[in-house]
Amino acid sequence: MSLVEVEHLVKHFGRDTGLFRGGTRVAAVDDVSFSIDQGETFGLVGESGSGKTTTGRCMLRLIEPTSGAVRFRGENVLEFSRSRLRRARRDMQIVFQDPYSSLNPRMRARKIVEEPLVIHELGSRAERRDRVAELFRLVGLSPAHLDRFPHEFSGGQRQRIGLARALALNPSFVILDEPVSALDVSIQAQVVNLLMDLQRQLTLTYLFIAHDLRLVEHICTRVAVMYLGRIVEIGPAASLFAAPQHPYTRALLSAIPVPDPDASRQRIVLDPASINRNAVLKEIAAGHFAAV
Amino acid sequence: MEPLLRVERLTTVFDLPGGALPAVNDVTFEIQPGETLGLVGESGSGKSVTALSIMRLVQPPGRVAGGRIVFKGQDLLTLDERRMREVRGAGISLIFQEPMTALNPVFSVGDQVAEALIVHGRVSRREARAAVIELLRAVRMPNPESRIADYPHQLSGGQRQRVMIAIALACRPSLVIADEPTTALDVTIQAQILDLLRDMKSQFNLALLLITHDLGVVAEIADRVAVMYAGRIVETGPVRAIFRHPQHPYTRGLLASIPGGAPGQRLKAIDGAVPLLNALPPGCAFNPRCPDRFEPCTTEPPPDYAVGPDQTAKCYLHSPQVGADRRVRPGADPAVGADPSVGADTSVGPYPS
Ligand SMILES: Nc1ncnc2c1ncn2[C@@H]1O[C@H](COP(=O)(O)OP(=O)(O)OP(=O)(O)O)[C@@H](O)[C@H]1O
Ligand SMILES: Nc1ncnc2c1ncn2[C@@H]1O[C@H](COP(=O)(O)OP(=O)(O)OP(=O)(O)O)[C@@H](O)[C@H]1O
Ligand code: SF4
Ligand SMILES: [Mg+2]
Ligand SMILES: [Mg+2]
Numbered sequence: 056m057s058l059v060e061v062e063h064l065v066k067h068f069g070r071d072t073g074l075f076r077g078g079t080r081v082a083a084v085d086d087v088s089f090s091i092d093q094g095e096t097f098g099l100v101g102e103s104g105s106g107k108t109t110t111g112r113c114m115l116r117l118i119e120p121t122s123g124a125v126r127f128r129g130e131n132v133l134e135f136s137r138s139r140l141r142r143a144r145r146d147m148q149i150v151f152q153d154p155y156s157s158l159n160p161r162m163r164a165r166k167i168v169e170e171p172l173v174i175h176e177l178g179s180r181a182e183r184r185d186r187v188a189e190l191f192r193l194v195g196l197s198p199a200h201l202d203r204f205p206h207e208f209s210g211g212q213r214q215r216i217g218l219a220r221a222l223a224l225n226p227s228f229v230i231l232d233e234p235v236s237a238l239d240v241s242i243q244a245q246v247v248n249l250l251m252d253l254q255r256q257l258t259l260t261y262l263f264i265a266h267d268l269r270l271v272e273h274i275c276t277r278v279a280v281m282y283l284g285r286i287v288e289i290g291p292a293a294s295l296f297a298a299p300q301h302p303y304t305r306a307l308l309s310a311i312p313v314p315d316p317d318a319s320r321q322r323i324v325l326d327p328a329s330i331n332r333n334a335v336l337k338e339i340a341a342g343h344f345a346a347v
Numbered sequence: 348m349e350p351l352l353r354v355e356r357l358t359t360v361f362d363l364p365g366g367a368l369p370a371v372n373d374v375t376f377e378i379q380p381g382e383t384l385g386l387v388g389e390s391g392s393g394k395s396v397t398a399l400s401i402m403r404l405v406q407p408p409g410r411v412a413g414g415r416i417v418f419k420g421q422d423l424l425t426l427d428e429r430r431m432r433e434v435r436g437a438g439i440s441l442i443f444q445e446p447m448t449a450l451n452p453v454f455s456v457g458d459q460v461a462e463a464l465i466v467h468g469r470v471s472r473r474e475a476r477a478a479v480i481e482l483l484r485a486v487r488m489p490n491p492e493s494r495i496a497d498y499p500h501q502l503s504g505g506q507r508q509r510v511m512i513a514i515a516l517a518c519r520p521s522l523v524i525a526d527e528p529t530t531a532l533d534v535t536i537q538a539q540i541l542d543l544l545r546d547m548k549s550q551f552n553l554a555l556l557l558i559t560h561d562l563g564v565v566a567e568i569a570d571r572v573a574v575m576y577a578g579r580i581v582e583t584g585p586v587r588a589i590f591r592h593p594q595h596p597y598t599r600g601l602l603a604s605i606p607g608g609a610p611g612q613r614l615k616a617i618d619g620a621v622p623l624l625n626a627l628p629p630g631c632a633f634n635p636r637c638p639d640r641f642e643p644c645t646t647e648p649p650p651d652y653a654v655g656p657d658q659t660a661k662c663y664l665h666s667p668q669v670g671a672d673r674r675v676r677p678g679a680d681p682a683v684g685a686d687p688s689v690g691a692d693t694s695v696g697p698y699p700s
Contacts, residue, residue, distance in 0.1 A: 103504075103533050209620040210390075239389040240560050241597075241636075244604035244616035251613060268534070269563075273606035273614070292610065310538035312563025314605050316586045320567075322538055 057090040057126075058228060058260050059114070064088070064123035066109050083109045084120070085284035091228075091277075096254065096261040098271040098292065100307070101281030107264045110281075111230045114262070115147055116140060127228070145175060148221040152233035154213035158205040164191075164216050165201040171223045190219040193256075195249060211242035215249070222253070230262045235270070247274065268311050272296045277342075280304045282330070289336065290343030300345035302329045349420065350377040351554050352401070352439075352522055357414035359393075359400045362407075368624045370396040370409065372578035380521065383548065383555040385569030385586070387562065387601075389621050392575040394558045398524045401556075402441055403431055418522070436467045440515040442508075444527035449511060450499040456510045457483075457495025463517035485550075486513045486543060505536035509543070516547060524556040529564065541568055562605060566590060571657075574598050577622055577632040579648070584658030594654040595662050596639045631662070639664055641673065 066084040084106040091097040099107045113120040116132060125132045127143060135143055151157040158167055168190055172183045188198050194215040205213055214234060221229055234250065235243040251274060253259060265271050271278060272292055279289040280303065288301040299305045306325035313320060336344040359371040371393045378384050386394050399405045401416055403423060416423040418438060423431065435441075443449040451459060460482055461475040470478045476495070483491035486509040499507055508528060515523055525544065529537035545568060548555055557568060565572055566586065573583040574595065582595035593599045600617040619636035622628060628635050630645040637644065643663045652665035664674050 102535070211620060239621055240562075240601060241389060241604065241617040242620065244606075244614035245618070247606070248613045248616055251611070266534070267606070269606045273608075273610055273612075306535050310534045312534075312538070312541075312561060312567050314563045314566045314590065314602070316566045316590050318566070322542070324539070325535060 056093055058093045058095075058128065059262075060090040060124075060126040061110070061114060062088050062124040062126070064110065064113055064125065065121045066106070066113050066118070067121045082284050084113065087123075087281075087284075087286055089279050089286060089289060091260055091262060093227075093260055094254075094258055095276045096263050096274055098275030098278040099262060099264045099281065100266070100268060100271055100278060102283075102303075102307075105281040106284045107281055108232055111149065111232055111262060111264055115144065115149055115230065117149070141175075145171075145224040146226050147228045147230075148224070148226040149230040149232060150214075150217050150221045150234050153237050154210050154217060155237065157217055158213060160205050163202050163204055164196075164208070167205070167216055168219045168223055171220060175224060177224070186223065187219075190223055193222065193253070194219045209242070210238050211246055214238060214246055218249070218253070222257070225257075227258070228260045228262070230264070232264045233266065234263075236266055243270075250274075268308065280307065283332075285346070286336070287330075288343075288345040290340065290345075294340050294343040298340070298343075300339050300343075300347055302326070302347075304345070348379060350417075351380045351382075351419065352378040352556075353415075353417040354397070354401065355415040355417065357397070357400055357416065358412045359396050359405055359409060360412045361409045363625075365625055367412070369578050370624065371400060374414070374575075374578075374580050376573050376580060376583060378522065378554050378556060381548070381552045381554055383557055383568055383570050385565035385572045386556060386558045386575060387560060387565055387572065388575030389560065391621065391624070393578040394575055395526055397575075398441060398526050398556065398558060401524065402435060402439065404441075437518045438520055439522045439524060440518060440520045442511050442515050442523060442525040442528050444530055450507060452499055455496050455498055456502065457497075460495075460510065460513050460517060463514045467518040469517065469519070482513045482517060483510070485516070485547070486510075487539075488513070503536075504532050505540065508532065508536075508540055512540075512543065512547065516551065519551065520553070522554045522556065524558070526558045527560070528557070530559070530561075537564075544568065562590075562601065574601070577627060578624060579632065579661060581633065581662070582658075582660045584655060588655050588658045592655060592658075594658065594660040594665060595633075596637045596664070597633050598660075600636075600638075639673075 064084055064087045065082060067082050087110055099110065101107055112118045114125050120133060127147060132143060165187055168187050169183050172178055172186060178186060191198050191201060196212060196215050208216065235246050238246060247270065254261060263275055275292045277290065278292050278295050279286045282303045288295060288299065288304045296308065299308050303325060306323045309321060309323040334346040336346050338344050354374060354376050357371055357374045358369060360367040360369050374397060388394055396405065400411050405411060411424060418434065423434060457479050460479045464470045464475055464478050465472060479495055480491045483494060488494055488506060488509050529540050532540065541564065544555065547553060559565060569586045571584065572586050572589040573580045576597050582598045589598065593602055603615040604617060606614060617636055622632055630647060631649050634640045634644040649661045649663045651659040651661055654660045654665050663669060
């Protein structure tokens with residue numbers, strides 16, 4: 056069953072932001088639809104600036120979409136009142152890309168993780184303290200470090216704090232926006248393992264936004280590829296990686312550097328003229344759609 | 348053959364209130380003419396400081412505290428600043444990670460490429476325009492005739508990096524140091540820039556020192572690899588040997604942690620965190636994370652041991668006094684680096700996590 060359904064999501068950024076030439080409104084997200092099943096890890100990949108982060112932020116209404124619908128357990132989040140949205144946010148969380156800037160540097164780790172519980176007025180002081188210690192253990196941090204400040208942690212540990220905070224309210228859906236790209240090579244695998252373990256333990260559903268396509272192939276059940284604000288291809292990871300259909304997906308997959316000095320590669324260079332912007336998604340294999 | 352560059356026992360420290368921080372610690376390597384050396388390692392392992400040391404661009408509180416940097420037979424550390432500027436111009440050039448900060452926003456890209464050509468006396472002002480267009484075409488900039496009037500902010504990230512490469516090539520260097528030249532770019536653009544670098548290499552017989560943390564990039568472009576950890580080069584060898592028979596537990600761990608295998612399976616992570624330079628553990632800096640650690644590891648930092656043709660590793664497992672049985676752990680998973688021809692030396696462990 057679908058936990059989350061995104062329907063015809065559109066987000067325009069206006070000229071007043073001054074970011075765009077000619078004063079035209081640019082559709083950062085341009086009619087995007089997909090659904091995520093309970094327990095799934097759904098991957099969102101694509102060029103820098105193609106609208107992945109904007110899509111994720113619109114789903115939680117951290118920015119207001121221009122139009123469309125985001126259904127969570129069947130209800131349209133975009134129609135929620137303020138108080139209803141506040142309650143819904145307990146169930147939907149986001150972990151940001153940068154473990155360095157996303158934590159308040161003046162707050163002790165304990166407070167950072169406790170804050171969502173305080174905001175949502177959950178539990179007594181003692182209950183909250185126990186919950187924070189439990190969350191620390193859950194993400195593999197030592198409770199001895201509860202009173203440290205963010206700068207006293209390594210990048211991987213900071214990402215764990217962000218994760219503990221996101222899990223404090225027992226969400227069922229977590230958006231992971233590039234959760235490991237800022238981490239050291241030897242630390243990325245640790246955090247990825249933790250994410251997979253937590254998913255099993257807590258039956259979480261993930262929207263996983265990432266650049267590392269090898270990682271996406273490894274952990275995602277289904278994948279959507281974004282190009283200039285639109286989904287150009289979507290399907291089961293196995294099918295999409297084995298037989299990409301859209302010219303952009305093909306170029307993207309062929310560009311992944313292969314960690315094998317003997318691998319022969321056939322690089323496909325994207326010819327923008329080969330992309331038909333008006334093509335609609337067509338099913339080309341079971342559950343696998345491409346705009347070709 | 349005389350190497351083009353030989354870095355010998357280079358040590359670069361940062362003099363901080365708490366003491367001297369060894370960012371680059373007794374580093375030795377060579378680059379042959381036309382060769383590409385991939386320098387890999389985690390954030391803070393000393394890759395950029397190594398590059399800056401070679402160019403003599405380390406700023407205080409940093410300083411080169413020891414060693415030699417021999418380029419075409421001359422020790423760069425003994426040159427006066429005027430001669431060093433000539434080397435920076437005509438011998439070695441450096442490409443930075445972030446092209447936006449390295450380009451000057453108030454000059455057109457054409458002017459900036461022309462400047463590089465004129466300063467190094469390659470062309471006169473009158474010939475500059477044609478030479479710039481030719482160079483921009485060489486780095487496959489689309490429509491170079493009209494692009495020379497553009498300012499950096501009018502170009503995409505990939506196009507800016509092409510301009511940087513054009514500037515780096517303007518003085519026909521024999522060595523280019525590229526510090527994470529594709530890290531800020533999309534994979535599709537990264538692939539194009541790597542193709543371009545490879546192309547330029549064969550066209551101009553360039554040697555390349557390529558700094559990256561992406562093992563995929565290394566596999567694609569490097570002839571040889573040096574792996575840095577906490578300021579030291581812990582393993583070095585031909586690219587095929589490093590990927591097929593890695594001998595240092597850290598190199599093995601890095602290769603094993605690349606996502607692969609059955610989807611959804613746990614990755615083989617390296618346990619623990621990278622040590623801080625001001626709190627290095629005694630002995631081998633990798634020892635708190637090493638699945639193979641044994642008695643000598645916490646005594647002295649290990650020396651380089653020869654572990655294969657042209658391959659060395661700083662790891663006591665390879666000391667001649669240590670039995671071959673020690674190099675293979677019971678129950679080790681030989682999935683990565685497995686090669687029947689090297690037998691026991693290829694063990695790769697399921698790293699605890
Ligand atoms: N607050 C904003 N105001 C104006 N434009 C914005 C804003 N946020 C994003 N954009 C623009 O919207 C587009 C999509 O941006 P978004 O951050 O969603 O991309 P992304 O796919 O997450 O890229 P990346 O992979 O680089 O993180 C870009 O062109 C971006 O410049
Ligand atoms: N200006 C400085 N002052 C003090 N310490 C410095 C300075 N510059 C670098 N360092 C230290 O030197 C060490 C090596 O840094 P370096 O920039 O060479 O790392 P790197 O391997 O290039 O990492 P990255 O992959 O993040 O670019 C780091 O631990 C850093 O703390
Ligand atoms: S010297 Fe010891 S601790 Fe260091 S890498 Fe080798 S076995 Fe591991
Ligand atoms: Mg983003
Ligand atoms: Mg660096």
